[in-house]
Amino acid sequence: MAHKINGVIPAGEITNQDKPRRTRLFRRFAKNTKGATAIEFAILAFPFCLLVFAILESTISFATQQVMANAGDSIARELRTGQLRAGDVNEAKLKDLVCGKLEVIVADGCPGLEVDLREFPTFDAAAKVRVKLTSDKDIDTSDFAVTPGDALSINMLRVFYRWPVMTDLMRSSMSNLKDGKTLLFSTITWRNEPYS
Template identity: 55%
Template sequence: MDHRNESRACRPETKPAHPSLLARFIGNRKGATAIEFTILAIPFALLVFAILESCISFAGQELLANATDDVARQVRTGQLTAANLDNNTLKQALCGKLSILTGQDCGQYIHFDLEHYDSFAAAAAVQTMMSNGALVTTDFGVNPGGPLTINMLRVYYEWPTMTDFMTKLMSNLSNGRTLLFATATWQNEPF
């Protein structure tokens, strides 16, 4: 007879020791999926919002460039001349083309400068001025030239940042908006 089996039979049965709280928490797999989803959902949502914000801003930039080109074509062909073009007319022409994305506040956030120059080099030397994170518009005006003159139309729009956490990353103006810019330089036709 084996004495080892006898000694086990005579020993009182002992209960296993309770694992510590930390060991039970680490070993429990019941909520792991929920925790993993939460950990991954936050960066995923941030990434989706960043992509959407960038796409909408890009669409606004393209719309601004198209509106600038359309208005420049009207000035180049003589449809809009110095006689029938002023600040309000130009603002309405631009905002009419931007209204699909800008809504009612286009006139509040759009800035433009239409000037004629003696040469393309003089037009190219014009610089955009910024002061304390704001666009300086004091020299902006609407002064198109006549037939065969060189003109430049610069259009700026203060684009809103839609998601709050993207404001610091995307905005380049002190008011939390992003400055979109489009320009067109041309020589008028002999109208």
């Protein structure tokens, strides 16, 4: 047994009897996991929630973009084949057609929807059209029109939707329009068939 001086064992005089006692204390401390799960959850919960919300927000946004592209393709096909004629289409009807195909995923009445359908002399002229934003970060619709061409004409349909970013944490990185919205769009360019 080690000799204690004033209740303290001098360094280097620890006996074999004291080693198992310290080992037992260390093992008991290492086995005690009370609260470890709560601490691990507290450390990981916030980044995990951020990741989940980012994935959900991106998924819903991309799904909406795809539904909108499909709606544009469907309407363009009807115009290309002559099922919809130039005289039958105005802005209100075109918005109703697009909104009818989007109502599964957007708010009732499609409040953020804009459409632009024009005839162009060449595909090159259609390719030069750009999306413009106003100074207050909204879509510039000043040159939008609904003027489709007749048989064999070159046309371009552009569909825009002001999509609200739903999670506050994603708003700063995803939004590119005012009021925390992001611009979803679809463009289809085609030549009408020679229908009569």
